[in-house]
Amino acid sequence: MEAVQNEKDGATRGESTRGQISIHTENIFPIIKKFLYSDHEIFLRELVSNAVDATQKLRQLASFGEFGGELGDLKVTVSLNEEAKTITVSDNGIGMTADEIKKYINQIAFSGATEFLEKYKDKTDDKGAIIGHFGLGFYSAFMVAEKVEIVTKSYREGANGADQSGARWVCDGSTEFELTPADRAERGTDVILHIAPDSEEFLNKGRLRGILDKYARFLPVSIEFDGEVVNNTTPIWTKAPSDLSDEDYKTFYRELYPMSEEPLFWIHLNVDYPFNLTGILYFPRVKNELRFQREKIQLYSRQVFITDEVKDVVPDFLMMLHGVIDSPDIPLNVSRSFLQADANVKKINGYITRKVADKLSDLFKADRKAFEEKFDDIGLFIKYGALSDEKFWEKAKSFVLLKNTEGTYYTFDEYREQYQVNQTDKNDTLVILYATDRKQQDAYIESARRRGYDVVLFDNVIDPHFINSIEYKLEKTTFKRVDADTLDKLVDKGLNSESVLSEDDRTKLKELFEQVLDSKALTVSVEAQPTDELPVTITQPEFLRRMKDMSTLAGEQSFYGNLPMNYNVVVNANHPLAGKILATESEDTRKALIKQVYDLALLSQNMLSGADLTAFVRRTVETL
Ligand SMILES: Nc1ncnc2c1ncn2[C@@H]1O[C@H](COP(=O)(O)OP(=O)(O)OP(=O)(O)O)[C@@H](O)[C@H]1O
Numbered sequence: 001m002e003a004v005q006n007e008k009d010g011a012t013r014g015e016s017t018r019g020q021i022s023i024h025t026e027n028i029f030p031i032i033k034k035f036l037y038s039d040h041e042i043f044l045r046e047l048v049s050n051a052v053d054a055t056q057k058l059r060q061l062a063s064f065g066e067f068g069g070e071l072g073d074l075k076v077t078v079s080l081n082e083e084a085k086t087i088t089v090s091d092n093g094i095g096m097t098a099d100e101i102k103k104y105i106n107q108i109a110f111s112g113a114t115e116f117l118e119k120y121k122d123k124t125d126d127k128g129a130i131i132g133h134f135g136l137g138f139y140s141a142f143m144v145a146e147k148v149e150i151v152t153k154s155y156r157e158g159a160n161g162a163d164q165s166g167a168r169w170v171c172d173g174s175t176e177f178e179l180t181p182a183d184r185a186e187r188g189t190d191v192i193l194h195i196a197p198d199s200e201e202f203l204n205k206g207r208l209r210g211i212l213d214k215y216a217r218f219l220p221v222s223i224e225f226d227g228e229v230v231n232n233t234t235p236i237w238t239k240a241p242s243d244l245s246d247e248d249y250k251t252f253y254r255e256l257y258p259m260s261e262e263p264l265f266w267i268h269l270n271v272d273y274p275f276n277l278t279g280i281l282y283f284p285r286v287k288n289e290l291r292f293q294r295e296k297i298q299l300y301s302r303q304v305f306i307t308d309e310v311k312d313v314v315p316d317f318l319m320m321l322h323g324v325i326d327s328p329d330i331p332l333n334v335s336r337s338f339l340q341a342d343a344n345v346k347k348i349n350g351y352i353t354r355k356v357a358d359k360l361s362d363l364f365k366a367d368r369k370a371f372e373e374k375f376d377d378i379g380l381f382i383k384y385g386a387l388s389d390e391k392f393w394e395k396a397k398s399f400v401l402l403k404n405t406e407g408t409y410y411t412f413d414e415y416r417e418q419y420q421v422n423q424t425d426k427n428d429t430l431v432i433l434y435a436t437d438r439k440q441q442d443a444y445i446e447s448a449r450r451r452g453y454d455v456v457l458f459d460n461v462i463d464p465h466f467i468n469s470i471e472y473k474l475e476k477t478t479f480k481r482v483d484a485d486t487l488d489k490l491v492d493k494g495l496n497s498e499s500v501l502s503e504d505d506r507t508k509l510k511e512l513f514e515q516v517l518d519s520k521a522l523t524v525s526v527e528a529q530p531t532d533e534l535p536v537t538i539t540q541p542e543f544l545r546r547m548k549d550m551s552t553l554a555g556e557q558s559f560y561g562n563l564p565m566n567y568n569v570v571v572n573a574n575h576p577l578a579g580k581i582l583a584t585e586s587e588d589t590r591k592a593l594i595k596q597v598y599d600l601a602l603l604s605q606n607m608l609s610g611a612d613l614t615a616f617v618r619r620t621v622e623t624l
Pocket residue numbers: 046050051054091093094095096104105110111112113114131132133134135136137138139189
């Protein structure tokens with residue numbers, strides 16, 4: 001209390017105080033053991049990675065001429081003894097002297113790996129070979145073991161005539177350890193875990209094999225378990241693209257995803273500046289499915305599997321790709337919020353986006369026909385990218401395609417070129433007419449085509465969002481669904497069609513329809529349209545309908561999603577039936593006529609169903 005008081009006084013007098021924060025090992029140790037990793041199975045990844053590091057270091061020392069002995073068959077062996085309740089990770093790597101144990105193991109967070117790299121930094125150009133970094137991984141053993149034993153012998157011992165024996169270190173998870181000489185003939189290390197009662201689930205062959213398959217599948221040194229090598233030490237992403245054939249890429253894809261359809265194409269990533277990253281991204285066939293499998297990209301760090309949750313490392317729209325990314329520059333032992341803010345991760349994101357856009361652009365330029373054939377599969381993905389990533393859109397706008405109802409593909413530039421003469425409205429805006437359902441909107445599509453208008457198909461789940469996003473980005477371009485209005489209004493050229501009905505008659509006709517239809521959701525208008533159009537057309541205003549489509553896709557309860565849909569009922573003043581309705585004396589006949597033409601309009605848009613449809617059919621039969 002007094003000390004605090006003094007410090008306070010010092011501070012108030014403007015003097016500064018410096019000191020050393022002290023850590024009590026017995027308090028911090030349990031935290032490291034229990035909370036270092038949320039997933040306990042990670043212990044095996046850490047110990048196997050250490051063993052791999054030990055063999056890689058020896059290989060490097062041999063290459064520098066610092067180790068002249070026999071390297072032998074460098075490998076790591078994981079063994080299980082169910083009776084003794086132990087799991088042992090053995091390697092024939094560099095081993096440790098008793099002094100090294102004191103330095104590397106007894107000092108938590110002192111990494112021998114980092115020290116090794118520092119010492120040989122001028123000699124090695126293969127820094128990527130060493131995995132360790134933080135000097136914490138070894139302690140993850142205590143997440144599952146009540147006692148850990150290390151029996152090791154350094155490559156130096158014996159070789160230089162020094163002490164022949166190895167060293168044995170034992171610790172029961174308290175802050176005390178025991179270090180004694182050990183009789184060990186061979187160079188290398190055994191880490192023996194005496195599994196704690198609450199972790200006996202790991203004393204199981206299948207479980208261990210599963211963990212190794214997950215984390216050690218592509219480690220660069222042979223890993224043996226239960227008499228078998230469980231890994232592929234040279235996965236293709238570590239090789240040069242020029243050394244690989246299409247078949248190699250496809251074979252690797254099958255290795256990663258045994259049950260999947262063949263991928264469409266792939267990108268081999270390879271950067272070493274300003275960050276390190278290798279990998280292969282595959283484009284799967286996704287069709288029209290937005291809720292695709294998202295956890296298909298695997299993240300590795302120096303061939304050690306880290307996670308398949310690549311959310312912050314890969315841009316969101318690229319999450320539907322499959323494959324692997326390997327980068328030692330992605331911080332792994334840190335929290336997610338840190339990952340989001342990490343400058344390397346941001347650069348990686350930007351790099352991947354650029355590579356993917358370039359690849360697509362190359363494919364488009366190299367073989368337009370093949371690109372069009374793939375567009376049904378990659379369109380969803382390109383559009384998702386275009387609307388969620390500005391930089392991607394900048395590139396994608398030259399190869400994203402519009403497909404019309406006749407099956408012809410256009411880029412935006414080509415489309416404008418082809419249709420601007422006929423489809424530019426009085427505001428000098430190109431109107432792109434579209435349909436979302438080829439069958440249901442057939443009547444509208446046909447009407448539009450009769451007038452020489454083109455209609456594109458936007459039937460992908462992403463399209464309502466895509467249209468909405470690019471409408472802002474494209475200049476002087478608007479999108480309207482074919483049933484959003486009458487054709488005169490869809491492409492409004494400012495020309496007024498002549499009406500055969502007088503204004504009074506039009507008002508009367510409107511009132512008659514309003515009386516019969518009697519619904520607040522319907523807005524009736526009477527307009528002069530060509531005589532070959534239907535007597536009544538039902539239209540759905542573009543904005544509200546689009547907002548509703550977008551909220552349906554998002555699956556959320558939104559403001560627009562909850563609004564009732566409003567329909568416009570447009571009566572064609574120039575259709576002979578309009579005159580006939582006005583001239584009909586009998587109220588019943590007139591009502592029946594109105595009902596009939598309205599139902600026909602509903603029918604042509606697949607909106608007539610249930611009791612209304614039954615009544616319509618009965619009424620129609622009676623008039624025949
Ligand atoms: N099997 C082994 N053979 C030789 N040395 C080892 C072995 N296992 C651990 N060591 C030594 O102990 C040190 C500490 O290991 P630890 O796993 O705690 O940290 P690290 O591997 O350096 O970093 P990380 O926390 O990233 O795993 C290592 O750097 C290495 O020098």
